[in-house]
Amino acid sequence: MPDFLVTLDLQAISAELAWPVAIALAWLAGELIHRWTTLPRISVYGLVGFSVAQAFPELFATESGSPVTFLANVAFGLILFELGYRVNLRWLRVNPWILVSGLMESALTFAVVYQLAHMSGVPPLTALLLASLGMSTSPAGVLRIINEQKSSGQVTERLLHLVAINSVLAVFVFKVIVGFWVFDTSGSLPQAISHSLIELVASAVLGAVFGFIVPAVLRKLGTLALDGTVAFALGVIMLVALTHAAQLSPVLATLTFGLMARHRRVTFARTERNFGAIGELLTVLLFVFAVSTLEWERVMAGATLALALLTARFLAKAAVVAAFSHVGGTSWRKGALTGIALSPMSVFVVLVLEQTKSMGIVLVDELAALAGMTLFMEVIGPIITQRALIWANETTRKEEH
Template sequence: MLNDILSPARAAWEDLQERLFFLPPFPDELDSLALFSLLLVVGLLMGEWLRANLGWPKVIGYVLAGTLFGPSLLGWISLEALAQIRPIADAALGLLMLEIGRRLDLRWLSHNRALLRATLGEITLSFAAIFLFAYAVVGLMPAWAAAAAAVTMASAPAVVLLIVEESSAQGQVTERVILHTALSAAASFFVFAVVVGVVHAEYSDDWLNAVIHPLWVVVGASIIGWLMARLALLIAALLPKRSLAQVFILVASALLAVGTARMLAVPVFLTLFLMGVTLSFSDQRRTLSYTNLPEGHWLLAIILFVVVGASLPWSDFTWLIGLQAIGMLIVRALAKVAALVWAGGGLSVTKRVMVGIGIQPLSATAVFMAYEVASLYPEIGRSSLSLPLFAAAIMELAGPALCRFALVRAGETAAVDNSKEGVA
């Protein structure tokens, strides 16, 4: 059909080439960069329309655009185009993980026993519940059940941070949602490293892989994150506080960390999270404490969530795995809410439930972690980790809405005119 429509234009172009020899051949397909740029515009418009007309978080529009035009559905974005744009998506996720790491306040946790109890309970119960479901109900092997639990136990830091910023949310529920999200992410990264070793121990012929690879992941990410944080603080100390130059140094150091992590095959999300944590604890002089990322990181978020939406393997979807993913999400949600309600603390039961609902998002970090583990043994990992991937796919759409609902219900969001909102 499309070839029939383009045939007259192709013939006219070829006739013109006979006289204008500098003209390139008639393009058989749109350039991948141009096509992806158009998709970003579509994702932006979808997010803005959903926000203005339905009050939905913009993130949902970005994911829908990527899912619709990705390889699994319309196929307008090829796998090759996704591979080309992956470094930008890594940079986007890295900057958001840097910010969530900078907001991690362990001092608050150390002075609040109930909060510490809630955190440990939520992390432990989430992992145990998901592991038991994946192993006993779905029938995954122990190593892959542990991998599924490591991938899905944590909330999505990028989604939570963006929803909080989009909603201009402030208050106890908001702060606890951010804290629990950051801590569960940190715990999942540790479990992720352990699971990498478990998977190697199960399938590798050389036991060194099971020992060295987890160390490479954790130690490598820690060293890169520490070095880049120290570099940023060292240079930023020579510049005026809260200046544009400091913002530039912060972003440039983060991008250098992203590039170094990619070059050394170390997870970008873990490296930038640890860089953020290092900045939070090492910045005794408050050199960068009040220096915020530019609002342009919202634009990077569009790229990130369009790529994540396009990366979801909807072509492998079956009703059975869909039901299993929903079952796992229900178990995960109950574990998180139950742990927070049980822990008690200074918040009312209703607000503790709101915190439990607010930390439900599951998104980019889970997808990237799943592909990291699956890439170790592609012939086995791809099918074994389809469960957490489809759980992430479902929560790509439901998670942002749940987080926003919790913040609104807690009365901590600012009243905004949706029809006048921009990207930021």
């Protein structure tokens, strides 16, 4: 066989094995390092993913419509479904200060990040995009840490609800700004806002429809206790596929799906948290994928500004949630710890940006600082959340050494 054909065969085999090997390495490293140090597994997944992507960039280059990207979005959808399932709307009605604190911390974070970015010489529209993504907290990072630590209590529940609130706000504001970017030639901000509102309402309606139909089918079959988890997982896969095909928001759709399923009084076995083994596997892929999209040069170019923005974001969230703690029915200390635990943001940011690429809008080059923020928060954010929950005495998992 000619040498060039051998080379082509080896390249094809390498490309096919790249992602399975990276996921296996990340999982193994996560298990070993967590056992030795108790650091969150997802922080290790991120480090491994970034390392292999920098070492072999051609093997981990992915298009917006690639199977790996779709699987990462499915993994995120499963996590968002679980988050929505754990949000209690009745609690928000009984204690509206949780909603108020979520709105205020998101607004202050947006304002602080925008102002700091603008003062650093970032163009206004780019600064707005940074601010909109900076106000978000990644449901994937927070929920994974909560499940890994078997955490429960006031801080945990408030944290989950605040994550849901600022994730929805971040998606809305980001899409309004992207819409304004698209309509910049006409300068029609009302048109941009209405387009984003229609998109988000359609996403929420689609999620609600799934949240009504899937439980109804399960009740009709009479196999709710046995097949619920599988049915909901299939529902999430279909919902992610539909939202991408229709260019809607899979974040809001899957979150609404979980919220609707909860309030339809549908339950699935506690042993299937994280959707069992397949959910765990997809989680590893998700966190490896999130940092495989970053480039070392871009991370370094935005590192200084990224650290400044992350510090401002961290202080804004912690200060506002702490300020509303007493009126919200908890102590100042628990309020501050809840705000501190809102640190993770990486996975949310990457997948939202990937969706804009599928629409033909490439913003990564304009957001160098965001690459630095994403990498730092992929590794550091989960550790901060883990520490906050431990300091709040809400973890039941004993430390392993």
